[in-house]
Amino acid sequence: MNMIRKAWWKWVAFLLLFYTSxxxxxxKVPKLDDRLEHSIRNMFFHVPMWFAMMILLFVSVWYAAKFxxxxxxxxxxxxxxxxATGTLYGFLGLSTGAIWANYQWGSPWSGDPKQNxxxxxxxIYLAYFVLRGSMxxxxxxxxxxxxxxxxAFFMLFPxxxxxxxxxxxxxxGGQGSEGNPGINGKDMDANMRSVFYPAVIGWTLLGVWVSTxxxxxxxxxxx
Amino acid sequence: MKKYFKSFLLVLFAIVCCIGAKAQDVAxxxxxxxxxxxxKIFVVMAVVATIVTGLFVYVYSIDKKISKLENK
Numbered sequence: 001m002n003m004i005r006k007a008w009w010k011w012v013a014f015l016l017l018f019y020t021s022x023x024x025x026x027x028k029v030p031k032l033d034d035r036l037e038h039s040i041r042n043m044f045f046h047v048p049m050w051f052a053m054m055i056l057l058f059v060s061v062w063y064a065a066k067f068x069x070x071x072x073x074x075x076x077x078x079x080x081x082x083x084a085t086g087t088l089y090g091f092l093g094l095s096t097g098a099i100w101a102n103y104q105w106g107s108p109w110s111g112d113p114k115q116n117x118x119x120x121x122x123x124i125y126l127a128y129f130v131l132r133g134s135m136x137x138x139x140x141x142x143x144x145x146x147x148x149x150x151x152a153f154f155m156l157f158p159x160x161x162x163x164x165x166x167x168x169x170x171x172x173g174g175q176g177s178e179g180n181p182g183i184n185g186k187d188m189d190a191n192m193r194s195v196f197y198p199a200v201i202g203w204t205l206l207g208v209w210v211s212t213x214x215x216x217x218x219x220x221x222x223x
Numbered sequence: 224m225k226k227y228f229k230s231f232l233l234v235l236f237a238i239v240c241c242i243g244a245k246a247q248d249v250a251x252x253x254x255x256x257x258x259x260x261x262x263k264i265f266v267v268m269a270v271v272a273t274i275v276t277g278l279f280v281y282v283y284s285i286d287k288k289i290s291k292l293e294n295k
Binding site for chain 1: 264265267268271272274275276278279282283285286289290292293
């Protein structure tokens with residue numbers, strides 16, 4: 001509880017993202033194919049959205065499970081805020097991916113299994129907020145939302161991690177049933193990693209910060 | 224706090240104006256200008272850095288407001 005009011009990790013978030021947005025344009029990138037050119041630098045902006053989304057949604061489901069044990073409204077605030085920020089990151093990931101895909105694969109939406117899976121996952125999380133909004137009884141709302149949140153999180157497994165691996169994907173590493181349709185770790189050299197991982201941590205911390213602001217607002221409102 | 228925040232924004236605005244003015248000075252001499260080299264990629268870098276900074280200033284100001292309410 002006290003951690004969310006500390007300032008140091010907010011500064012870490014700013015410094016990491018400032019570093020990313022400067023060095024991400026300067027760092028030397030490998031030439032992977034004839035079309036990618038400098039657009040591989042999207043690895044520092046598009047991919048961290050998904051990493052951060054998965055972390056935020058995991059925190060959300062963690063608090064949903066905690067709520068079912070404690071039934072404390074604070075845990076419900078945590079769960080809701082992290083789900084909202086995670087979903088926002090997911091939509092940012094989808095739209096930045098569409099921009100990149102337009103220039104790499106020829107159209108913003110190619111029905112790539114990873115794209116479809118991510119879109120389905122986002123719709124499932126949107127239903128979480130529809131579900132919350134449809135109920136007026138607070139206790140019932142929190143309880144049902146927590147149960148649905150657990151279902152929604154476990155739907156990420158097939159939609160993001162399993163199904164895209166079973167078919168051919170445009171995403172790197174998606175040849176046949178091998179590899180990892182998302183990112184191919186071998187594509188990144190040490191220079192790129194030195195920007196990519198700070199970017200993931202920075203975007204995640206920013207997401208945590210925004211979530212804690214929502215939580216603090218909800219707590220104030222409840223008083 | 225609000226007062227400081229406004230002066231901070233003013234300083235930021237002044238810096239951006241200075242950069243803009245400087246860029247026009249050297250417009251004739253395009254080869255030596257960093258901002259115009261490398262397919263103008265540094266322009267994009269400046270835009271992204273400004274957005275990230277602005278975003279953090281905004282989130283920081285919300286954080287301050289909530290902290291103030293909490294301390295009431």
